[in-house]
Amino acid sequence: MHRRIKEGALKAHTNAIKPDLTDENKKTRLVFCLSSVTRSLSNGSPVFHDMFNVVHIDEKWFYLTKPSKRYYLVLDEDELYRTCKSKKFITKVMFLAAVARPRYDSSGKAKRSSKNHVAGTLETKPILSVTKEVTRSWLIEKVLPAIRSTWPGNHTGPIYIQQDNAKPHIDVNDAEFKLEASKDGFDIRLGFQPPNSPDLNVLDLGFFRAIQSLQEQEVLGLIDELVSAVKSSLERMPSHELNKVFLTLQTCMKEIMKVRGGNNYKIPHIGKGKLERQGNLPLQIECDENLIYEALSYLSHGHEEKVTPNLLVLKEKKEKELVMEEMNSVLSFVEHSYWQSWTVVYTSFFPQPHILDQNTTWFTEFSPPPSAFHLPPDQQVFLFVMKTLCQAFESLIVEAVGAV
Template sequence: MSKSTIHRRLKEKVMKRVSNELKSSLPEANKKARVAYCLENLEPSSLEDNPTFKASFNKVHLDEKIFYRTRKTQKMYLSHREEAPKRECKHKNHIQQIMFLLAMARPRYDSQGNCVFDGKIGVWAFVDWVQAQKKSANRGRGEWELKPSSSVDRNKSREYIVQYVLPAIKEKWPGSDRWNTVYIQQDNARTHVLANDPIFAMEAAKGGWDIRIVNQPPNSPDCNILDQACMREIIKHKGSMHYDTPHMKKKTLERLGLLSVRLTVDKDYVDAAIEYLNSP
């Protein structure tokens, strides 16, 4: 078919342009683990009538994010009297990057709609204090300087959780929920702290707190607690990743007063997912 024909068909809306994303191929065991995880996030008392996801107010989502110090090409807005800054580096394919650890929970509001807890636990950069190997214009040889960590392993992850994440949770967590269990949810990266790590358990229990680590299913970045709409799609598609990422338009729903605290899923999909889990 010629390009001009395709162009006309697009104008007539007989054809449409879509973005086709390459998805991961998951084994059956992995799919069932994804379905089981999503079903566990449903309120047991709601399964008979209107399956509803848990509010998840007792979970802290923990994840990493990598940022580059600069970009190869960067758009800027300048006045007619300004000149574009001269940016340079030794090699454009080796721009320094730094990793951050982020912890976030679900915000809470009172009966008047006022935010009583914004859910922002903290953001921390993975950095190390190292001694300068050479003398430069900024420092002498052997002086200490702060640099991004060259690697992040399980020991580094444990250090940051113990030194930063746990104290931040204990400081900022709502007092009304002080004596309930708090779950730190993370994905299954090899560098993450194990759920039964003894050092974490000892530090988490200080002060009478009950803080535990839970992991998402393998190969499931879409199973984080911040996006239950994806978990609903996982239940519908029986663990498959072949679904379009849902867009709930929360701002619009909030403006219309239709934004709900709880997300529901069709009972027929839940029944089919349970039957799929019980199948050989």
């Protein structure tokens, strides 16, 4: 097998189990992705929203250690001695993370407006269970103050906190949260991501994995050490890496639309590192109008009304374009067929060869040669009838196109 891999006949593949989605889940995911599409300010083409006004939150367990880890030792160094009462119950800590897309100034540096916090002694207390009351206190006492202290002062409009559908999460209309979220002139709102959709949250999509890879490089023995290691890993994570994850989220939304809300897709690679080095990293990923139309057509009417109005206008425009294309193809076919019929009839009445100009738009533009007016009356009548029929047919087609 190793030889086959070196030859290129086989390749290693890591397969991860994905959530099982119902038809309703797929449609909800599709609506969510469509609702993230807007118009580009430069050329008016469809693009995904820049997502600067969205804060992604999620919880994750970080473990003190793993049952098996690889270490690199010098030749005379002793092997580490690690113990645990049970491999099934390794000490772990749950972290609530909240991230927003980084903003950059004209020089390419990340903007920061955070206030200095007073340093203190870290104190950890166990929580027996995470309930709605605990989640509400986290949001009000931790997340909201962090948003107020770090958010740019020139921002306008609402700020959305996106959370998953875990049971301890509070409702979007929670009265206590809404009261706190409207203080100091802020308009902060809660929102749910689609069920069974970790690929629509930047933390699950890649940021947690990046933090965990840094944290696992540390040798830890105490809970406080684990907390400090995770916090330092978050601080060491470059802001441009988080920006890349937000772009990956937009590319995933595009793929989700292609598979009609499913998750049976490969995360596309657009070479973000190379584009960043060249200074060509996009702020927003473009979305094809045909893809949007296909996604809107797939949705039922009950879901369409949840989509932004500008996309529904785009769908109506696309439908008219398709009807016009089909009408034009019909016109071309009919014109060609009538031209062939006219040629057959014309040559049968005029045995001498005559030059017929097929570049004319309609047969009504064709004028018979002067010799035609010296024909017998019955043949002149026939030519008149044919020309009248062509004019009538043209009028019907024009009326049909106008009705569209």
